[in-house]
Amino acid sequence: MAEVATIMENQLSSGLNVRAFCLAENINPASYYSWRRRLHENTETPMLVPVSFKNTRRQSGINQENLEVIYPNGVRLSVPQGCEMNLIRELVLIM
Numbered sequence: 001m002a003e004v005a006t007i008m009e010n011q012l013s014s015g016l017n018v019r020a021f022c023l024a025e026n027i028n029p030a031s032y033y034s035w036r037r038r039l040h041e042n043t044e045t046p047m048l049v050p051v052s053f054k055n056t057r058r059q060s061g062i063n064q065e066n067l068e069v070i071y072p073n074g075v076r077l078s079v080p081q082g083c084e085m086n087l088i089r090e091l092v093l094i095m
Helices: 002-014 018-025 029-041 085-094
Strands: 052-059 063-070 076-080
Touching: 002 018, 002 029, 018 029, 076 085
Parallel strands: none
Antiparallel strands: 052 063, 063 076
16 A cells, blocks of 8 residues: 555646546556545544644734634634643543
8 A cells, every 4th residue: 555655645746637647657447546545544533634724813902912823623622822732632632
């Protein structure tokens, strides 16, 4: 499976779509999709998921910068700048 994962990484980094990559690498596209499906079936749900971070300004009388974590499912976690990292870590783990 490590070899298949390498092929998948190479395709992604090539900038080519699957068909063009397979043609260039002399790989049957049906085999590529089959390998990819099996690779994804054999992986566990990741402990970490992509999140985005951005600074926001809240208007509540005082300008205060917040760190806002927006999860892929739309849940937002907003904490004031300077908040203890341990608290942020705990809040992220709960989500």
